[in-house]
Amino acid sequence: MENKDLHFDTLAIHAAEKTDQNQALNPPIYMTSTFTFTDLQQADDTFSFKRKAFVYTRGGNPTINLFEARMAALESGVDSVAFASGMAAITSVLLSFVKNGDEILAHRNLYGSTFGATAHLFPNYGIITRYVNMSDLKQVEKSITPKTKVLYLETPTNPSLEIIDIAELSKIARNYGIKVVVDNTFATPYFQKPLELGADVVVHSATKYISGHGDVVAGVAISKDQEYIHRLKFGYMCELGGVLSPFNAWLLLRGLKTLSLRMKRHEENAMAIVRYLKNHPLVEKIMYPGLEEHPGHELARKQMTGFGGIVSFELKGDVETAKAFVRNLKLIKLAVSLGDAETLVEVPALMTHRDYPEEKLHEFGFSRKTVRISTGLEHPDDLIEDIERALKGVE
Ligand SMILES: Cc1ncc(COP(=O)(O)O)c(C=O)c1O
The missing domain is CATH 3.90.1150.10 (Aspartate Aminotransferase, domain 1)
Structure with a gap:
């Protein structure tokens, strides 16, 4: 069945499922760092994209891919990239939109390490973040400069539970050709779908409700733009190296069933x-x-x-x-x-x-x-x- 025909609760259990070769109910955990080739010809075909196959877990792994596809279905995206932590997802996504000299405009109330990374780490690389009250849409618009490349927010915010208008911010951002990234950790896709409201990328600390059992540290970024997901996976996750463990992907799939x-x-x-x-x-x-x-x-x-x-x-x-x-x-x-x-x-x-x-x-x-x-x-x-x-x- 198509995802669009299924309810959220069903998608959380079945989206992107494949029949296992042994007909196991649950997906196997591909707990492997690398994948073998029968001969150099097969390796050559794979590296020249004539053959589609897994090569190395940092670039792709069946258990991780299943988690990515399921999260995309739940957030109304086309695909996602899993990360080793929420912070790996957040920093990789932000870096994918800015370079030396660019600016991030963020809501003034952010998770501590997101504030820490943007306020203390990024300036070392010429990336400046300005913090505004995003409940005030006029202030947001006034604060945008030609250097602003991305609007970043959490809603509800951590810890003061402020609510920011994703749809209105996305309209403003579109007028200026700026991307909108929403940390949806507190709401989860069960209560809020930022991509449907106009955001470009959703990030999660999957450590939290997505896992739900306090036994995993993980992150994920979801988008409606397949080309962007490819760039994020191979240009950022893969190069910076914040890859999720296949075992943790499996635990997250288990957590999602009861989200x-x-x-x-x-x-x-x-x-x-x-x-x-x-x-x-x-x-x-x-x-x-x-x-x-x-x-x-x-x-x-x-x-x-x-x-x-x-x-x-x-x-x-x-x-x-x-x-x-x-x-x-x-x-x-x-x-x-x-x-x-x-x-x-x-x-x-x-x-x-x-x-x-x-x-x-x-x-x-x-x-x-x-x-x-x-x-x-x-x-x-x-x-x-x-x-x-x-x-x-x-x-
Ligand atoms: C809203 C929010 N975003 C991001 C993070 C960072 O996620 P992680 O700890 O998985 O790196 C947290 C962690 O508490 C959080 O609460």
């Missing part, structure tokens, strides 16, 4: 936690796009089909109160990363987002006392009991 079920449950748990926090006297601020009073709520309803599983919030008091709350949790684990079956908590300013200058945090929509929870798949009552106990300890 829709997991995302529904993550969201239900997030909603339950938000409802509880909303009525708690110690809670000062909640950042969750599912809340009607969230500034991005209406836009989230328009461009997403769900609000996701991440909740950020602030307690009355200062960073010491946040530290005490985190210390008092028992079931919820203190850890970076997100999208796992286990509910995880972190304090971004002290952990994942340390790269941001402290005096600028408020511009990025969070503060030293912001707490981020990635809701897992546990029973919501147990999570709320843990939060309740931790808050009592703070009082």
Whole structure:
């Protein structure tokens, strides 16, 4: 059947499947670095593109290719490139659009290492990134210069859960011949499809919801442009070397089968936690796009089909109160990363987002006392009991 005839849940299990020679239900893991030739003639035919075959896993591997094809189907792309990590995907995609002297225009609130790479590493190679508030479309347009080659954003953002208008930004970018890259890690294609809204490339930390089990570090970049995917794979992934392991590709394929079920449950748990926090006297601020009073709520309803599983919030008091709350949790684990079956908590300013200058945090929509929870798949009552106990300890 054609992909267009199948629902998301079915595509996550079946897209691009092939009948195995032994009729195994699950795809084999081609755990090999290289592929053999019967003789030099066959090698010559392969290298001169007369014969289509796998050569070396950094350039292609059947298990990795299946993961790439399945991700493309889920994100409404034509193809994708898998990477060893989300950061390998992000840096390779950005570098594929800029050269010495060019500029990247990015939303002001980014994952810490994306900010770190663009603010500290890229300038060494003459690539400058300017950070603007992309909720303000006029400011975006005013900030574009002839040197701007790419707009880069996350939506919802990490950790302040801001919502940026992908369709409107893409229209602006098209008028100036600029590419739009969206980090879709928080929403996943289950809740948001940036390519359908006009973005050129979608990137993921597949480490998160795509894997869903906290046992893989991986990334992927998806596009509707086959020529671009070829250039990204052979000109960047292959040359910079951030190749995904075939074993990790297999784990990601396994994770994808339950993506829709997991995302529904993550969201239900997030909603339950938000409802509880909303009525708690110690809670000062909640950042969750599912809340009607969230500034991005209406836009989230328009461009997403769900609000996701991440909740950020602030307690009355200062960073010491946040530290005490985190210390008092028992079931919820203190850890970076997100999208796992286990509910995880972190304090971004002290952990994942340390790269941001402290005096600028408020511009990025969070503060030293912001707490981020990635809701897992546990029973919501147990999570709320843990939060309740931790808050009592703070009082
Ligand atoms: C939104 C977002 N993008 C990118 C990354 C980087 O991905 P990875 O850790 O797989 O390199 C992360 C990691 O937390 C993230 O949260």
